[in-house]
Amino acid sequence: xxPLLEIRDAHVVRGGKEIxxxxxxxxxxxxxxxxxxxxxxxxSTLIQLLTREVLPLYREEPPVRFKGEARAVRADVRxxxxxxxxxxxxxxxxxxxxxxxxxxxxxxxxxxxxxxxSTPITRERAVAAMELLGVNELADRDIxxxxxxxxxxxxxxxxLADDPETLVFDEPCSGLxxxxxxxxxxxxxxxxxxxKGIVLVTHYPEDIIPEIDRVILLQDGEVVADGAKLxxxxxxxxxxxxxxxxxxxxxxxxxxxxxxxxxxx
Numbered sequence: 001x002x003p004l005l006e007i008r009d010a011h012v013v014r015g016g017k018e019i020x021x022x023x024x025x026x027x028x029x030x031x032x033x034x035x036x037x038x039x040x041x042x043x044s045t046l047i048q049l050l051t052r053e054v055l056p057l058y059r060e061e062p063p064v065r066f067k068g069e070a071r072a073v074r075a076d077v078r079x080x081x082x083x084x085x086x087x088x089x090x091x092x093x094x095x096x097x098x099x100x101x102x103x104x105x106x107x108x109x110x111x112x113x114x115x116x117x118s119t120p121i122t123r124e125r126a127v128a129a130m131e132l133l134g135v136n137e138l139a140d141r142d143i144x145x146x147x148x149x150x151x152x153x154x155x156x157x158x159x160l161a162d163d164p165e166t167l168v169f170d171e172p173c174s175g176l177x178x179x180x181x182x183x184x185x186x187x188x189x190x191x192x193x194x195x196k197g198i199v200l201v202t203h204y205p206e207d208i209i210p211e212i213d214r215v216i217l218l219q220d221g222e223v224v225a226d227g228a229k230l231x232x233x234x235x236x237x238x239x240x241x242x243x244x245x246x247x248x249x250x251x252x253x254x255x256x257x258x259x260x261x262x263x264x265x
Contacts, residue, residue: 001028003068004080004166004197005049010056010063012045020045020221027199029067029165032192034200034208036232037218038242043201046218047170050199052077078108082159082167086174089151092143098154099139102126105161122161129160132194133187149180156187166197173207185209205233205248210256217241233259 005027012020020042027033027050037043048054049064052074056063062070066077088110092101096111103118103126104111112118130136135153143151152172159167169188173181185207192198192211200207208215208229215232217225219241225232235248238261247262 001031003027003065004029004031006065006068007049008061008063009059010049012049012054012056018221020049022046022049022223025216025223025226028197030195030197031214032198032209032212033214033216034202034212034229035216035218036202036205036208036241038203041203041218042221043203043218044170045221047083047168047199047201050077050168051081051083078164079162080165082162082164083170084152084156084159084167084172085170086152086172087170088155089148092151095142095144097139098135098141098143098146099123099126099130101143101154102130102158102161105129105158108162110158125161125163126157129157130154132160133157133190147180149176149183152176152180152184153187156184156191160191160196164196166199167191168199168201170201171203172200173202173204181206205238205259205261208233208259210258229259230257 003026007022007025010022011018035043035046045054052072066072092110100112101110103122106122106125107113107116130139133153133156135157138150138154172184176184188198189209189211192209198212200212213229215229216223217232225237233248235246238246238248244263249260249262251258
């Protein structure tokens with residue numbers, strides 16, 4: 001598997017404090033992986049290293065390489081990655097047709113930029129992304145009239161519109177009801193099944209779809225474990241990670257494994 005992201009001896013400092021330390025981590029192109037940890041563990045910072053939104057302290061040997069490049073620019077990264085975040089929904093403050101929001105993914109914007117005209121190619125990509133995720137019937141709806149679950153699926157289609165190799169999901173089910181969670185997780189499964197790489201960042205094991213087989217555990221700004229899903233999501237690992245006594249349950253449905261946490265309080 002070709003490397004997507006290679007991190008060696010990376011230290012991220014903010015306000016004079018080290019908020020993330022990664023000694024050795026590699027993500028492959030097309031890999032399906034989850035990054036799991038409590039709030040404040042450094043998950044979002046790790047994603048920002050991947051997207052080049054933050055840079056680590058300088059080293060003579062570059063601590064971060066994106067697809068082998070030590071100085072990849074954000075424009076190059078955007079061609080390979082599609083990012084979905086629950087916070088994007090709050091950034092949409094104008095009335096736009098859904099299809100334009102999705103088409104904006106071809107330009108890295110939420111909606112079509114004022115200086116850019118829709119083209120048959122970009123519109124076709126937007127429609128194809130919506131059809132793949134089953135939201136094409138929303139194409140003419142005002143994005144601000146959608147439910148949170150519908151809007152989240154539209155943002156996934158937007159991330160897919162420019163045909164990236166890997167989709168990055170940053171807390172994709174945050175703020176959703178059970179129906180919304182179901183459809184967002186189903187969308188992640190669909191993308192994994194058509195060959196897209198998945199990098200899922202979450203603090204809920206329930207978000208980890210069956211197609212993901214590797215889990216990275218983050219705690220207090222450091223990678224504390226990295227390995228096969230069944231081992232990483234054990235009751236012992238989850239209790240240590242979140243600092244409370246937890247029972248990790250694995251259920252098999254039609255041959256697919258789903259995980260959930262149970263706690264006593």
